[in-house]
Amino acid sequence: MGKGIRMLFARKKDDPNDKVYKIYELSTKDRGNLRCEHCVANITYVPEYPKKNGSVISAYLRLLPKISHSHDCPNDVDNAVRRIVAKSEAVEDIEPIFDRLSKHEHIFRMNILVKAHQNMLDLSQAKIKNNQGNQHRTEYIQSEHKIAPYFRSATGIARIRSILDNEEDNRKYLEKIIKIEHDSKIMKWNEFYYDDSRYNELYQLLINKKIKHPIALEVTPKGQFKESPNASLYKWNFQCYKQPDTENKAYIPRIYISNKDTLKKITPEKSHIVVGIPWLPKNTDNPIFKNINISVHSTSQVEMVFDIHND
Numbered sequence: 001m002g003k004g005i006r007m008l009f010a011r012k013k014d015d016p017n018d019k020v021y022k023i024y025e026l027s028t029k030d031r032g033n034l035r036c037e038h039c040v041a042n043i044t045y046v047p048e049y050p051k052k053n054g055s056v057i058s059a060y061l062r063l064l065p066k067i068s069h070s071h072d073c074p075n076d077v078d079n080a081v082r083r084i085v086a087k088s089e090a091v092e093d094i095e096p097i098f099d100r101l102s103k104h105e106h107i108f109r110m111n112i113l114v115k116a117h118q119n120m121l122d123l124s125q126a127k128i129k130n131n132q133g134n135q136h137r138t139e140y141i142q143s144e145h146k147i148a149p150y151f152r153s154a155t156g157i158a159r160i161r162s163i164l165d166n167e168e169d170n171r172k173y174l175e176k177i178i179k180i181e182h183d184s185k186i187m188k189w190n191e192f193y194y195d196d197s198r199y200n201e202l203y204q205l206l207i208n209k210k211i212k213h214p215i216a217l218e219v220t221p222k223g224q225f226k227e228s229p230n231a232s233l234y235k236w237n238f239q240c241y242k243q244p245d246t247e248n249k250a251y252i253p254r255i256y257i258s259n260k261d262t263l264k265k266i267t268p269e270k271s272h273i274v275v276g277i278p279w280l281p282k283n284t285d286n287p288i289f290k291n292i293n294i295s296v297h298s299t300s301q302v303e304m305v306f307d308i309h310n311d
Helices: 077-089 110-129 134-163 168-177 199-207 260-265
Strands: 009-012 020-022 034-036 042-046 060-063 098-100 106-109 178-182 185-187 215-219 236-239 250-257 272-276 289-296 302-304
Touching (some): 077 134, 077 168, 106 110, 106 134, 134 168, 134 215, 134 272, 199 250, 199 289, 215 289, 250 260
Parallel strands (some): 250 289
Antiparallel strands (some): 009 034, 042 060, 215 272, 272 302
8 A cells, every 4th residue: 555645635537527426426436436636546535434432534545556646646644644744844933843854754842742732721811811801812912823843744644644544554554654752752553642542541651640731632623612711721622522442431532722713613513633732521420431631732732634625
C-alpha cells in the first residue's frame, strides 16, 4: 500500500469532462473507475459503516493495494505533512514549533505546545476576570492570534494520523517523519494521539497522573451541546461517543468549552480532533461510567477529521 491519506474527492476515469466528484456523489458502483483528484493513482470507494458504540464512519476514498500517489500529490503523506509545516513556518514573530531534520523529517516540539496551552488557559481566565474592558478583550484577541498557530499545527498532524490508510507501515512512516520531542526526549506517538480504541488506556494514565502535556483526542460528539450559563469558565460542553468493545465499563469523553465561537467548529455525529490536556471529574468512583474531560479555550484546538468544505 502506498503512503496515502483517506480522501473525499475523486475523478472518474471514463469522464471526458474530467470532473471532480465529491464523496456524496459516488458509490460502490464507481469502484474500478476512480482515480485521485490530483494524480493518476487508482483509488476506491469505501462506504460508511457503523461502529459498535453507535457512531458512524463516513464514506471515504483510499488507494488501491500496491498503488502510490505521485511524488507531488497533496494526498501523499509526505506532502500532507509538508503543508502543515509550511503553514506553521509562514507565521511571523512566533517561536517555531517544528524543527527540520531533513527534507522529509521534522521534530514537533511539545514543550512549546505545553507553554501555549498554559498561556491559553491564563488568557481565558483573564478574559472572564476582565470581561467588561475593551482593552482586555483586544489584548486577548492579539495574544490568542499568536498562540493559535501552535494548536493548528498539533491538530493538523493528529488529523493526518487519523486519516492515514489504516496500515501499520503508514503509521510507522508518519512516526518516522514527525518525531515528537518533550523535555529533550522523543515521545511515542501513542503518548500523544488517542482514538476511541484507547480511551481506557488514557483513563488509567489519568488515574495514575501520568499525563503532563497536551494530547490529541479523537472524539465524536453525540447530539447537541449542553449549556451551563452559571458556570464561571466552561459554559458549554459536548458528550461524545464512548469507546467500543469495553466490557461492563463505558469510557466517555466530554469536551468542555470556554469560548462560544468553538461551537461553530463542532458538528455533532462527526469525528473531530481535540488538542488539550485531559482531566478527570472529582468523582471517579462509578464502577461503570468512566468520564474523560478535555478543555477547549480556542477554536484552533478543534479540527473536524473530514470536512468536505475545507479538504
